[in-house]
Amino acid sequence: MLRLTSSRFLAFAHKQPTFLPRVSVRMMSMAPPAAKPVNPEFSSGPCKKRPGYNVDALDKRILGRSHRSKIGKERLALAIDESKRILGLPDDYLLGIVPASDTGAYEMAMWNMLGARNVDICYWESFGKGWYGDAVSHLKLKDLVEVNEFSADYGQLPDLSKTNPDHDICFTFNGTTSGVRVPDGCDFISDDRKGLTFCDATSACFAMDMPWEKLDVTTYSWQKVLGGEGGHGVLILSPRAVERLETYVPENRPLPKIFRMTKKGKVDTSIFKGSTINTPSMLAVEDYIDALQWADSIGGVPGLKKLSLNNLAVIEKFVAENDWIDFLAKDPAIRSSTSVCCTLDLTAEQIKAFVSLLEKEGVALDIGGYRDAPPSIRIWCGSTVEQADVEALMPWLKWAYHQVKA
Template identity: 50%
Template structure:
């Protein structure tokens, strides 16, 4: 393959899948009014934390009778605190089809040692057979596999009526995809994905059904940062902005800026449309190439945020895993040297390939400008690594 070196670079060549690129027009000036040097438990500190909660509820369309709070340790902390608090009260099915969903399955099996656990697995690029899920049990699912580019195909994938709790890790789906709030019971996400916010803070949303289960009590002792309940039941202060531990008010200010930007561009529908457009640009490009394809071959499960690609050139497929990783490292290194695209390698545990974040904070023009550079970098890499 030959490809001329492009002359036009993305204006913002930031395509990391987390932390993700800031919203268009962001500068450090937006943090000037941050509530610093004061206690986050002061009235104004609480008010700003509560504003993150209320704006998130409005933007995502969370039902009025749900509880939403800010928790420690990003989406990972949010998922873990829920699993430790709720897992084991009844039989549980967990979907495992990429790195993080695999971690939840491993924790439930090896750390929490659930006796009545079913792990429904699929390789990278595929979803487990959702027909095998027993919805009378608790179900743990990741709505969008950040490291595989595979997402749940539709809101109807979860039945409206189910006896158990449906626990949904939505960190790369929230603010970019439809989430069926009337079919879920626990939803978690973080600021650092689709909002382009700063790391280390997670959010958890609880249905009345989930709250009731939490108030019935955990089967195991919980560390302080995992406790959502107290002697009176649900610790409702957490869901008004009284966080379990000390949050970064700089990150809070940044999250508020992201939420206000999202509202200004048209809310959730606009965010979803921006992300879908980014995916469509990549789809059109892939359709005209014979060296690259989507890791998710099924269009209906293809993520519009974590867009994962695999190299299909015969010489690449003939390499072992270590050699493939060297090729990807060389290719992404060229892109970084040219300041044409950063952080484009697939996740370390995923098959060697490329990953482009396509969430709403990414401009479509930058995706369009990136793609010719991928052609160029592949051609340069092929010259070095392909055998005659």
């Protein structure tokens, strides 16, 4: 039997400096972190409610009342007016509440206005690709005008500078399923453009600076940055978009009732004052008003933007410190601060296990990447998510990685 004296043992240990530390690190990686996020809701839509939210605080006077009643119209008008004020819309822009979330709002705009000019459709994630598919397959725009496709893989942007200012341009401000946004300022859009811009801004409005002078048609939903309820969309029109509505009538294109925005050749301005096309949920309206009041209380868009950027900074620091995780959007200039998408040094099946493990532990709900995206995770870092919860989540990501990778 080999015997080691104390001095020989110390000499042996000294020659093996990596043995004991590796065992120690391995053992530490098996222990779950002590603290959990107070709120594990990191879904990218519907998104977490605002901090301190309580349904009992909602104004209930409208419940059971008609949206056509005096109070119904007043509350809808309040939601519209406060949205315009907080977003800083120009006075001559219109904002209306429409059916079917952001999807309904964007489809409404496409069905009413596309076809008057050649169109450039830009996409780099699933929803933008869907707009292209609808334009070609359902609106059949290629039978009417030239349709140009500008696309890029997940995590990248196409060369937007190649779009034509004489054409209508369709694009997504922030790709919720790819974590890629257009650069600040939208400089690819000409101030002297002849065409209209159609901007899907559902996960950008309220958390990012919107260059309204560049945007003619803008859509979003309450369920993203403000954490409102689903089912309702918002449609914003510039004067140029209103002119298109009043001068262009698509031929042989039936418009469902919930898509119709004009009467006798003029835009139906009542839609943009609170007379919705169909019956809205007044409970959802009150929930939205509550979110707007909260947004106003923390400084409006600048305050909301700061919260989202702070959340992103937490993940950026974590990614910089760990080589097994990276952003789907490598370029920080086009990286979303709301729908943060990350790839992992794991297989697709391991990522599913990773997501399930975090959900089982009650620390992160609904963070799996979108089904059409590359294998990834998606952490909502919009303004209603608190920075302390993002910070608490990071050690759990590391723990789950080592559990699944073992």
